[in-house]
Amino acid sequence: MSQIKDSIKKLVDRFKEDEARLTVKSSTYQETEVRVEFIDPLFKLLGWQMDNASGLSSSLRDVLREESQQTESSTKKPDYTFRIATKRKFFLEAKRPSVDIRISKESAFQVRSYGYTAGHDIAVLTNFRTLRIYDARLQPKAGDAADVGLLVSIDYEDYVSKADYILKTLGRDQVASGSIEETFKSTSSGDIPANASFLNRINSWRVRISQDLVSRHPQLTINELSDLTQKIINRIIFIRMCEDRGIEGEYVLRDVAQKKSMLELRALFKRLDDRYNTGLFDVSKDRLQDNYELDCNVFIDIVDEVYAPNSPYSFGVLDADFLGQVYELFLGQQLILKSDGSIALEIKPAYVHREIVTTPQPIVDEVVDRVFKSKFYDMKSSGLLTLDSINSLHVFDIAVGSSRFLLKAFDELIEAAIECLISQGDYKHLYRVAENNYKLDFAVKKDVLRNCLFGCDIDFNAVEIARFSLMVRLLEDETKDTLPPVNHKKILPDLDNNIFYGNTVVDSEEFSTTSEDVLNKTVPFNWVLSGLPNNFDVIIGNPPYIKTEEMISDNQEEMDYFKRHYRTAYKQFDKYFVFIETALSKAKSDAWIGMVVPNKWITIGSGKKLREILSKGGFVSQLVDFGNEKIFDGKSAYVCLLILSKDGVTDFHYRYVNDYQRFLLSPQELGFSLPTDLIRNVGGNAWVLPNDQEEAFVLGRLTKNSTPLSELIDVKNGIQTSANDVFLIEDYSINGDYIDFVKDDISWSIERSITRPYVSKSSGVISYLPINADALMIFPYEMSERGTPAPIDPEVMRSDYPQAMIYLEHYKGRLNKRKVSPPPKPGVFYAYGRHQALDAVFSYPKIIYSVNQKGGKYALDSIGVAYASGGTAGEVALFNPVKGYSLEFLLGLLNHRAIEFYVRKRGSPFGGGWYARGSAVISEVPVPNLNILGSQKDKAIHDDISTNVKALMTNRQSMKTSSGRAYDKLLLKDRSLLNSLEVKFNSIWGFTDEIRDLRLPGENEN
Template sequence: MCQSKIEQIKLLRDRFYEIRKSNLYAISEEKVRSGFLNKLLEILGWDLSDITEVVEEKHIQGIARDRLREISSIHVKPDYILCKNGVPRIYLDAKNITEDFVNSKEAAFQIRSYAWSTNLPISLISNFEYFGIYNTTFKPNPNQAPDYKAIFFTIDDLIDNYSLYGPFMEKESVQEYKWPSHLILNEALNNSGNKTLDEDFFELLDNFRLQLGEALLHQMSGNFQKLNYYVQIIINRILFIRILEDLELETKGRLLNCLHSDNFWKKFTIDSVQDYEKKYDGALFSEILPRFNIDNRFFEEFITSITIESPYKFDVIPTNFISEIYDLYLGRELIIESGQLKIVNKPLSPEGAVPTPYYLAESLVRETLDLSELKKEEDLLNISVLDPCVGSGTFLIAALEVFSERLKEIRKSTSLNYEDIKRITTKCLYAIDLDPTAIEVLKMTISLKLLTGRYHIKEPLERILSDLAENFKYGNTIVQNDADIPIAEKNNQIPTDISILFPTMKDRKFDYIVTNPPYIEPKHFKKNWPETWKYLKGKYSFTDKVDISMFFLKRFFELVQPNGRVSVIVQKRFFRTEYGKLMRNYIVNSNGLNRVIDFKSNKLFKHKLTYIAGIFLDFSKVNEFVTYDINSFEVNSTYTNFDECFSTINIERRIKLLNSELENKIWSAEFFAIQNLVASKIKENRLTPLKNIKRINIGVGPQVLDSKFYFLSNAKDIGSEVISAVNRRKELVEVEKDVTRKVYRNEQVPQYIDFEQQGSLIVFPYTESGEFIRKDIMDVQYPKTLEYLKFMDKHSTCARVDDPDAFYRYTRETKLDSYNRPKIFIPMTILSVVAVFKEGDYFGDNSNINTIMDKYDDINYLKGLCCIFNSPIFNDFALCYAGEASGGYHKLNKQFLENVPIPNLSQENIDYFVDIFDKITATRLSLIGAFGSKKEYLENELNTYIYTCNNYIAQLYDLSDEDLEILRSVVND
């Protein structure tokens, strides 16, 4: 097959050289395209008549073409976009045979900018005689050498070395990103230092936001909500006009002309009132802003960056990309900190916002919206879709696309006009968000979606965005009008009546709900709005441990039509925890659950580790069965294969379950595989989950205020009462020995017993019985420690308790009197389970270590448990119940560990374990310092004891060979 292609390319080359020899100027750029590149692409497997494979950008019609003529513009977008299922893979630009693009900085910058702006890793230029392949994973600039991270070859090179150069244009290779292992490209493509478009553009917006904030700060009278809001509106308006310049809906250079005037903001404001507001109206320009006085210097860097020789090509940057960028942006805000204006993550998102990738949102929307039965336009336009926590609008952008496709099918048409798209938006799409800035962002992204679709718009442009935002409302989906909360909290939480927000929906509910509700840990919400938190728990009947997304999820059942559908992205933590059982059962008993997609990959969200699933509810039918799909498809490092992640062919495993099988059960593929064997053993009274053994307590150690200061290592006595040690800030400190305690951290736990005393120390300002030591007593008895804690108070950024005399108090004061009790420690983040037994004098780190104690402090019983916890069979069960973590690790926090079953132990079993535990630990002690033959003998002896112990434990679990095979296959999968 390859040889046949080469022979066809040879014939095409010979024809090219024949024409070139007779008349060089006969081969125009159009001839290069139509006569040679088109034919070459066809030889390489591309169907030029299929626009899901090849898009030829020269074919521009309508307003865009007219505007190009008006400004005497030569269209510069690359001539071909080579695609897979309509998703761009590579740009290919055709050049005239007389043009020396190989040495052209301008040509290289142009093609790099377009590909970088679309997140494509490489792009091509060709005049058929020569080919250039450009790496486009880094931010381009016009001064880069044309051959920087690029390779060039001729048509003869392609024929002579097809295996090296052919894959850069061959259909199958391009669509699957199967590039050859070429040194230059590999080195460049794998360079982790390259800035992607989203990283660079986010940084640009952040910097501009800070500059505008500084310009407006003194004009806002300290109102930071207003400051953030107006800064956002200004950014939206400027960016909107800049994008329209590249779309030729506005004259190119208009923003730059404003910058070159005496006062950019004054000139831009005049243009907004006299021109933009009349053209585009409501969504972005209707609100009259205060008379701000803003100097040109605050705009110069941003306007220059997006106009003069800019690498940002807004005519190809997708709207969904802008939406994802803004989702990150919405997780941050302007504040004054230490007398300086800064941008920080919002209090409820201390780690920053996590934008929903468009392809993930689109897959959920397409799975949910079933419009196929709608045969009339009026029926389609009567359908309602709500995103109740909309952010920047990713789900609604995807929904708009699905509605547009269906309307074309109903009309049996290949295109729609602008008014059709606007009608869908204003009649079918609804949104709520508690962040007013998010609503402004949504207005912009939806406006861009309408204007970037190249729909026919009647001219002159007049109020084309009017009424667009009527269904996009500021409000709170979960805090309703019955909330009796203090006025200070009410002003931030806005009790909301949905029927008042949307008068057209007063007597009906929504047909579809699609969203990714916010995941906010309870501690962050409780700290800021304690009374609202109490209201939410009571309103939705939840415990103190659930995150905010659970309130949203329960609320959706009240908002959707009796025959409607809901799809949501959720964090999977509640799938496996005891506190999540209420929500799981609520979903099951609704009779709407019909599918769960368990995404095993934790790289789906850029910049964040996330463990998510998609939940699909369909109330239009009785769902006797639930499909539980496992999707473990891995995105590549550049996220260019994202569109493939949610294809049905990438479902690794599909489990079909009776709906009733999910009630009171953990939701995970591993548990579904082993639940029957565990249930039968529990029924036979052979096994019991740890949480059901009343004498066992699984907890954690002290939760200190700031671990960077409280945790100490490398302790040395420097007197009878004082030690020196190093804190986690690498500072040498001195504290009194009596107010320190030994503590295990995650990486320090050995198996069975610890002879080397590997723990760290924590500063412990409490008595042996766990009573807080007051400041006046500390001052007398432990002055060095108090001095150090005052140093901590000055430099730590963690929140303190309200009492200034108790600033060093722990954030959680539970079981502080348990230091001397016997315990077993098991790390929470594991590759495999490791357990160590200590008779006393140790705490476990609150954030890293499970602490297991016995109600009766029975040392023998705890030794038996330690043996079981270190056994392979317990490890396999634990991995089935554990949560997900990155890098092959698992989370074995209490909520996962407590579900793991262990054998019910008789006194005879305990006596056996005590004997074998003591033999194992005695042999380990003997091994310290052993060498030669004696060391070899002791190691064999130790292995025999452990092997014998593990076999004994396996007999207590009483699993058949078939059961063991099931368990091992689940763990090794």
């Protein structure tokens, strides 16, 4: 550190010697000079590679300079972009020392706009004389003073004394370790993030433009209004981005808007169509060009909102990734025309069952990066990585949305082309922008976009947005100097033959219906007539996650099609299953596939056929499982990154992520290498995968010489009344032979003998304590002549349980609305919704456990308590152990940390470290094989554990009624009994200290 301070002092002294000349307003000392002589050396001392001495490609460099630093052209982009592992962390804007940035409102607004638009935490402004760090989360507003949003301001004379702070905050290694987030986490402004703010602004434009158009042209349909409005908004954004990049002149759009002439506006669109040929300004497709008019005052009001000081956004920084995130949310809503003629926004039907969120950019980047690394490695190994071979790759986004995956794919292709040309010494398609920094000619980039990138989406608006976003990306690094001359026409490709409107997973050749409504909802796609390539080299995307019941509700015909055409459409499958199957069918023999999908397919029963396909083909190359980490803001979808090789692999990598923030520090880590035979041997059964060697050891010991729990005990789900609000009594009092309670503000008294004890709240299920029956369940059943439960006859109900019958008849309307299976006899309106478990639910002794838990919720029932099961909630019970195993032994087993580890690996994750372990999961718990009935040694081991559990249960009961030193004494005994139990099971499995050090899924690192 002393060397860094010494070097900083030399910079400071040198600046101080010449300060008077450098800071005078009339100084000729330029921004370029202060960057080279002072700013670059300062940040180099902080660990940043300012000159790219290592010769890294632009995709890997820490610091990106704005090209205007070399050309002095007028672009409105930040001077420096500081990055970690390709992720932008902050912008720095440099000014001449003669600009007093301490009072310059314009300079502060500029750098804050850059940071705010990019969604950064901070933005840095410096002229070396002063270093200022701003809160980029605070939305810039017109007229803000220079100190608004200011977090830190340091004068150059204090650089040495505050060197520790500067290094801690802005040092390269420190930023990589999260210093910015840690230092400024408590200073959040509370403002709406830029992407959400921009979406709000766009949605306002949608409504205002549509309202004006429909008032002038009432014959327009809502779809026509939506399409026309979106095109106008895209044009505004496109022109502003071109302006701030120096591609178009400044204020081109505003100058035309202020003329308040549709003729002038149409002339501008015609000129831009001639120049760019994007389809965005296509006169032949543009009904605004000749059929419809927009109020010029509405238009100019909106245009004013995209220029400072009315806009907090920098359109020079606002890139395709930002737009992709905004438009991803945009696509969840649609315009509607209300009965009073007003326009409003509502959630699209396809999104009703889904939360509208955006995929985090690091997840998009990581999926695409992993796929292309694999593909390029294959090509390089075969000597086929050339510009021509790159240009012939076919990349397909299977559910393109706003095209964010294709945007990243485009970046990967461009970087690969640059590296390939440099390695071959071929510079004719490259131009130099800085030392060791080259970029690809625009014409070659254009060819890559047109030849390589394809996508499809069922949402027409998504298709338009995807095409638009790709055009924006193509122009992103370009300036007027790097584009073809102004007299060149049609400089951008038409992407109509790249991005298609249709349903990727429904082929029109095989989908037949006479319903126009079904066709409009399904949008079957004709692969042959589309002209899309037959197969692809790379397939990527984030397909829709839609459950079976939602698919049936939304579109039964599409659901029937899936059942007929897809192996993975099995039981309660999710829609993303068929997208994975489609990707495999559309992939070339040496293709790579990368997707973001929920992780439940790894273990759930309905994922059996998908697992069979993936394991049999050996397709899984990488699997990054985020467990119960919430990746999507506000959305309870637990996902994984799935990387597939169509050629098959002999080994694959599995990485389990306990902490998403830690993952972001090293996202590229592959994880634990496993032989493909491991999952090939398991096939369609649930995959329980180790994350490291320690986990592999534990799982191996648990499953070796074991028997699944379901072979040793009955596993039964609970009752299902389909009307717990009627049958369940939670707050009651016992009044002799009657139960008194209040339901819906009415007092009731029914026969006690028709009720049964019931566990309503999972809080009543605690390991090593008796089950707590916290409610009663009305049970209108009796044993039939066949020895099975049957509903009590209505006449018997009226004679033997008249008060209960009066109560049930009060709710007859509610009960008759249920679907009851099997259908009961006439008059038996009070039968439960399902007949399941009625023969066993009240029997005892048994173990009752909560399905969704963190562990420690397995209780012994010795009085016959009823319970209910439902999906990932409620309780399940274990009855009638065989082969000499006792309930106490199995209770101890289920509470062991090693078994909790197994159950979490096998079960389904939920938020907060909760894991569901339904009957299918618990059935597979490995029980150590003990010959209890035939071996005295094994019987002694078993009985010793059972005795230990009984002692533990007795002690826990005593603890409930103890206090003071008596409680402390029992607590010590409890710990001793638990430790003894752990040691005894560990001895069976051959564990020593492995289990105590084992981190369970859902437990974050300390």
